[in-house]
Amino acid sequence: MERARAGQHAQDRTDPTADEPGRLPLAVAVIDGEGRVSHWSTGARRLFGVTREDAVGAPADELMPVSGAFGALSYAVAGRAHVSEPGSGSGDVLWWAYPLVGKGPERILVLAADTARLRTRAGGARPDGTDADEGTDPGVGPVRGAGGGDAAGHERVAPGFALHTDFPDSAALAARLPEILPSMSTRDSARIAAQVLELGYPVLDISRHERVPLTPDWGVPRRVERRARQRRAVAPAATEAAGSELAGTGTARTESASARAAEEKPVSDLEHAAVRERLEFLNEVSGAIGTSLDLARTIEEVSRAVVPRFTDVAGTYLREQVVAGEGFPDGPPDTTTLWHRVALEHMDEPGRWDDVVPVGESMPFPAHTPFFRCMTTGEPVLVPRISEEAGHAIAAQFEKRDISPLITHRSMLVVPLKARNVVLGFMILLRHRERAEFNDMDRVTGAELAARAGLVLDNARMYTHQEHVAETLQDSMLPRVAPRTPGCDTATRYLPGTWLGRVGGDWFDTVKLPGSRTALVVGDVMGHGLNSAAMMGQLRTAVQTMAVLELPPAQLLRNLDDLAQRLGDGYLATCLYAVYDPVANELRIANAGHVPPVLVRAECGTGELLDLPTGVPIGVGSVPFETVTVPVAPGDRLVLCTDGLVEMRGADIAEGLAALCESAAHPAASMDDACDTIIRELARRTSTPLDGRKDDVALLMARLNGIGEQDVATWSFDARPREVRGARARTRAQLTRWALPEEAVDTTELLVSELVTNAVRHARGDRVQVRLVRSASLQCEVSDEDHAPPVLRESGGEDDAEGGGPGRGLRVVARLAREWGTSRTPDGKTVWFEQALPTG
Structure with a gap:
């Protein structure tokens, strides 16, 4: 390095710009947070005799005597030091250091100059009247001394055009920045002025590419005026040529023709240039707009x-x-x-x-x-x-x-x-x-x-x-899933694929069933676009319709497969259908070629893929489906998704399913947080950004809370009229033990009486069963052995006038209950209703 310094000293002595009048050899260096040099200017090379290649990355205190500069992380400092071999030949160096303001890691800007050069250039004093050797930054103003004291008595100077230069009227020049830089927008000029005049560090480089504004004088509108000016310009020559002709020279006609040619040619060239310039302008504009x-x-x-x-x-x-x-x-x-x-x-x-x-x-x-x-x-x-x-x-x-x-x-x-x-x-x-x-x-x-x-x-x-249109269609086809059903909390996410359009065939759904049960559905129509979305809407509607008919999961998929074949040959989809019974704490699931669900056990906190028969997709036909019963415990979580979440580029889908099991087991504060964690973790594992997916993603998570035995009451009665009184009494006693309000007790007792009376009058069986379930609401079910569903008739007639008549009980139930319905069971039918309970 000493050899490099000696060679550099010799080069600087012969450099004609080293002592050029009006220039101040100012060394500029930047020190990073570790005390190493990250920037080394030409002035620093001349002053300290170290090349940029040797300086960058080296410890700053080995190259410059600036050990006190590290205090500039909190305030600006200044100092004087002695250099054994400065590039200028003098041993005294004055330096200034201050922190760089802005984003990124902490850095220090160091300015250094030979004190002899400062006195020579400034004549012993700064242009603002301060001594050059005092604690004033040449571009920033007064700073603290190396010992921490303030340099009193000095006003801060504008750094736009630093006062160590000899440029006159620098303040006025800084105020005219937009005039100095033509064709610059006010936004850019304001940013540059703020950086230079307010933040206190210079703009090192400004690069702009601009075309000269179109000249509005080109073209036809000014043609007559230009010709008049040209005629006036050639008039003296024509007069002289006429005098020569009278003198017998015989040159007038030739010069007149030349004048006319000189008159016409510039006009034509100018018009061509105008048209060419405007066509270039329009071509540039066409290339600049419409990039997205x-x-x-x-x-x-x-x-x-x-x-x-x-x-x-x-x-x-x-x-x-x-x-x-x-x-x-x-x-x-x-x-x-x-x-x-x-x-x-x-x-x-x-x-x-x-x-x-x-x-x-x-x-x-x-x-x-x-x-x-x-x-x-x-x-x-x-x-x-x-x-x-x-x-x-x-x-x-x-x-x-x-x-x-x-x-x-x-x-x-x-x-x-x-x-x-x-x-x-x-x-x-x-x-x-x-x-x-x-x-x-x-x-x-x-x-x-x-x-x-x-x-x-x-x-x-x-x-x-x-x-x-696509988003509206997709939103209209996706369900509005209730976050809570009896014994079950749910959370959902749907992310449309962004590579192939924002419309797809993935869907999820929850259907509230009698007996406090909940049907959980997730499906994926093969393909993308509007056709897939339309097919998804048809299949989803069919599933909702068949779910309330109390069909077993396998039978529901069988009916859905028949429907897809009737709709057309191209109707193919995968589907997973599960029914959760919170009273029995069990899941009944059937699969039609879909991704298996993940069950996170509350007892151990681990996630496992449920081993289900895979089945074939909906629309293949002539293939049976199988229902599997899975026991669960309160607090378990069931995760259902489409393959767009677990597909990994260049890897088997089993790796994505393993990642799903692991991410689903992560603890979370809420169900929504758990869904976000799964999506974020799977995106990281599959190296697929959330906004760059190829396929849609549908995610349905259900927390299986269950309903305890203390919240369920079941009784069985003979199908005789005298048992109606017993049903009313037991209902009132149970609701009283549950501490329900008197109004809710009276209403529920009346509705139970009406349904049991209907079952005794019209059922063909020997037994009637009543079940009360308390959760977020109160559900009541009355079951009998008659398969014929009850019919809600219009009021009117003599029987109604006397307070009786067929259909009266159902009309009372429809009037007083929040919801009611009927469903078939293997042994008969069930008529149910639901009552709202006070919050808390």
Whole structure:
């Protein structure tokens, strides 16, 4: 390293820029949190004689005498040190250090300079009157000394153009940043000014690629004026040629012809250049917009494509239906049509437009304005220069705001955004008064620009509309699962596939059954898209209908398979159907080619895949299904899902199922948290991001709480009229032991009496059974040995007038119970009703 330093000293001595007038050799280095150098400038190389390759990564205290700089993590510090072999030949070095403000790890910026150079350049004093050797940062202002004391008596200086340079009027220059950097938006200039003037660290590099604004003087509108100027320019030559002809020189005709050629050729070349420039502009705009089908991003691209090259202010307005993602707008717009201001790009100072015309505002446009004329005719409207009278006239049409200062004395062009001859919106383009007015060629260019932008916006609108239609269809087909049923708590998640559209055939459902039971269903229609979603809706409706018929799980899948074959050959789906009985604490499950469920045992907290007969998918036909009974315990959790959750790229599905068992066993504060944990963990295990899935994901989790024996009461009676009184008495006694309110006791006793009376009168069997179940609500079941279901008849007739008649009991039940129904059993039928219980 010493050899490298010696060689570098020799190079710096011969470097012509090392002592260039007006330059201050300032060393800049950055120290990371571990005390090592992460940045090493050319000035640091010259001052300390170490190359950048040797310095980066090396300990800072070995290269520079800046041990006191590490206090700059909390405040700025400064110090003086002696260097044995500084690059400048002097042994005294003055350094400043302060923390870098911003995101990321802690870093320290160190500035160092030869004290001899400071005195030579500054003449012993700083431009602000302070001594160069005192504790002042050359770019930031007064800092603390290495011992922690403040350098009193010094005012902070603006760091925009650091005072160690010899540039005059640096403060005024910093205030004119937008003028120094042409074609820069106010957003970028404000950010740069804040970084330099407020945060206190410099902008090292600014890279922008801009095209020269279109010249509005090109083209046909100025052709006559240019020809007149050219004729005036060649008039003296023509006069001299005429004098020569009179003198007999014979050269007048030739020079006149040359003058005419000189007159015509520049005009033609200029017009060709104008057309070529505008075509290039339109080509660039076409490439800049429409990079995605996101409506908001497309609108932003259209606005930024024209500022500042074509205009200085661009405001975009769209019809309400377009912004809402609805269908194609119907009918021409009028004074009641709402227009949403969706984007505003301008070159004015920040905040000038935001308060008067904020983005996101909705408003109708009055008649007799250029905006209304553009949106009703579908043609561009050109106002070469808005006079004060016209500006006030336009501003008078708008309530509670004065837009005249924003538009007066500016040139305005309003262009429609059309698609299929329907106006979707329009753009208001304004040029500053210092810029040339819009002309006829600008009108043509703006119309072509709007036509291309309108096509892109319409594509984005249609895509957004289709997404909304798909999401609405999917949401309408997915059930609204109740989070709690008797003895069972449920939580669900549905994540549509994003690679192949947001509509799929995965579904889940819960069906409340008599006897406090709950049916749990999950299925997956093969394929994607609207056809799969439509088929899913049909199968889901069929399952709900057959579930309330109290069919065994295997028989239900058998009927569902027959239905799929009748609907068509392409109807294939997998399905898992389970019935949970919280009183008996058991699950009855049948599987039709679906992913097996996971049962998390509350006793040991482990998850296991249930061993079920796989079966074949729905729609194959002529294959039997089998029902399996699985005993469970209160607190166990059942997890049912579709294969989109457990499929892993390049791996067997068994690995995904093993990961499902492990993630399902994780403890969670709630059911919703448990579902989120499973999805997040499976996404990590399968290396598939949540927003990049190929297939849909349906997840249904049920916590099997069970219903204890103390909450169930069952009695059996002879089918005789005298037993009705006993049923009423036992019902009242049991409800009283459960401490139910008197009103609930009276209502339940009356309904039990009515149902037992009906069973005694109309049943053909010898026994009637009554069962009361208390959970979140009160369920009552009356079973008999007659398979004929009861019929709810209309009231009327002599029997009803006397207080009797067929159907009276069911009418009372339908009037007083919250829910009621009937179902078949292997031995007969059951009529049930449910009563709400007070909370707590």
